[in-house]
Amino acid sequence: MDMYETIMARTSVRDYAGHPLTEPQAEALRRACADRETPFGGAYFMTLLSRGGDGGELRPGTYGVIRGARDFLVLATDGTDAGALSGAYVMERVVLEATRLGLGTCWMAATFSGSAFEAAAAAAGMPEGMHVAAVLPVGVPSGRRHLVERIMRMSIRESSRKPYGELFFRGNLSTPLAEGEGPYARALEAVRRAPSSVNAQPWRVVVDSGGRRVRFYFARRSRYVMLDMGIALRHFALVAPAGRFVRETDVPQEGYVMSWVPPRGSEEGGYKK
Numbered sequence: 001m002d003m004y005e006t007i008m009a010r011t012s013v014r015d016y017a018g019h020p021l022t023e024p025q026a027e028a029l030r031r032a033c034a035d036r037e038t039p040f041g042g043a044y045f046m047t048l049l050s051r052g053g054d055g056g057e058l059r060p061g062t063y064g065v066i067r068g069a070r071d072f073l074v075l076a077t078d079g080t081d082a083g084a085l086s087g088a089y090v091m092e093r094v095v096l097e098a099t100r101l102g103l104g105t106c107w108m109a110a111t112f113s114g115s116a117f118e119a120a121a122a123a124a125g126m127p128e129g130m131h132v133a134a135v136l137p138v139g140v141p142s143g144r145r146h147l148v149e150r151i152m153r154m155s156i157r158e159s160s161r162k163p164y165g166e167l168f169f170r171g172n173l174s175t176p177l178a179e180g181e182g183p184y185a186r187a188l189e190a191v192r193r194a195p196s197s198v199n200a201q202p203w204r205v206v207v208d209s210g211g212r213r214v215r216f217y218f219a220r221r222s223r224y225v226m227l228d229m230g231i232a233l234r235h236f237a238l239v240a241p242a243g244r245f246v247r248e249t250d251v252p253q254e255g256y257v258m259s260w261v262p263p264r265g266s267e268e269g270g271y272k273k
Contacts, residue, residue: 001100003096003190003238003239004186004190004238004239006096006099006100007096007190007193007194007235007238007239008190008193009099010095010096010099010105010193011104012104012105012106012107012195013104013105013106013137013141014065014066014067014106014137015066015067015068015141015142015143015144016066016067016068016069016070016104016137016139016140016141016142017068017139017140017141017142018068018070018142019070019139019140020050020051020070020071020139021050021070021071021103021138021139025101025103026048026050026071028097028101029048029073029094029097029098029101029138030048032093032094032097032098033046033047033048033073033094035090035093036090037090038086038089038090039244039245040082040085040086040089040230040245040258041082041086042077042078042080042081042082042083042084042085042086042087043077043078043080043083043086043127043130044075044076044077044078044083044084044086044087044090044130044133045075045076045077045087045121045125045126045127045130046073046074046075046076046087046090046091046094047073047074047121047124047125047126048071048072048073048074048138049071049072049073049074049117049120049121049124050070050071050072051070051071065108066106066108066137067142068139068142069137069138069139070139071137071138071139072117072135072136072137072138073091073094073095073098073105073135073136073138074117074120074121074124074132074134074135074136075087075088075091075132075133075134075135075136076121076126076130076131076132076133077130077131077133078129078130079130079131081226084133084226084227084230085226085227085229085230085233085257086230087133087134087227087230088134088226088227088228088229088230088231088234089230089231089233089234089237090234091134091136091230092194092230092231092234092235093234093238095107095136096238098138102140103138103139103140103141104137104138104139104140104141105136105137105138106136106137107134107136107195107197107227107231108134108135108136108137109133109134109197109223109224109227117132117135118131118132133227134227160199161192161193161201162192162201164176164177164179164188164192165177165179167188167191167192167201167203167204167205168188168191168192168204168205168206168207169204169205169206169207170206170207170208170209171206171207171208171209172206173204173206173217177207182207182211183211183241184207184211184214184240184241186239187235187236187239187240187241188205188236190235190236190238190239191203191205191232191235191236193235194228194231194232194235195231196224196228196231196232197222197224197225197227197228200222200228201228202218202219202220202222202225202228202229203216203217203218203219203228203229203232204216204217204218204219204255205217212261212262213248213259213260213261214236214240214259214260214261215248215251215256215258215259215260216229216232216233216236216256216257216258216259216260217254217255217256217257218255218257219255220255221255229257233245233257233258236260237260240260241262242262242263243260243261243262243263244260244261244263245258245259245260245261246258246259246261247259
């Protein structure tokens, strides 16, 4: 699968087969965790923890949401917006690598009790002053959904996605972008499929009137919004035409996060007139 296909295929998994990762699977995820390139700054820490492995006997508290998981990807940050944005941006690439390996994952920022993970992450080398921001079980899916998961999915309507025109705009935040319009269409659909806390889908994206710059905003501030935005930005970057992230100062700043611009001197990314 290419990255777009991987993004489309990935779903949240909360019920696992109950056995640990194989060593080749774990090694592939460790290699993915070592690739920490991010354009956003901030500080973060990632590690792969196993029950009975790193950090001693890890007994996660997940309020009945997760069943059968024995391995966990853990993301800690320095508590800044930049740290959360960078950490989620890098971790989502690991998540997609897990998908390509046939493994399930589930982003958890609110549905775990942190003390066990804090202690295990510290034992695994988490720098002083950082705290666990998200935990992701990773493993072979069981192929079933337990009762708590079914209730949770119904309560947050996890499988639903906001309409294209509520998320993506042209020129300003008042003019919906037509679905499939322009060279960023696949990248924006990849953003639409990004996971987010309680399926809030906080991202709002404006393609400028010339079709060259793509500006990312969040609809409202929340505790987890920068994690959500980091995931969405990673999806976009993996699928979009060539370009880079920059922070502009001459655009509306309320809820503004970052812009994607084409390479210097390139016309790539513009709309055809």
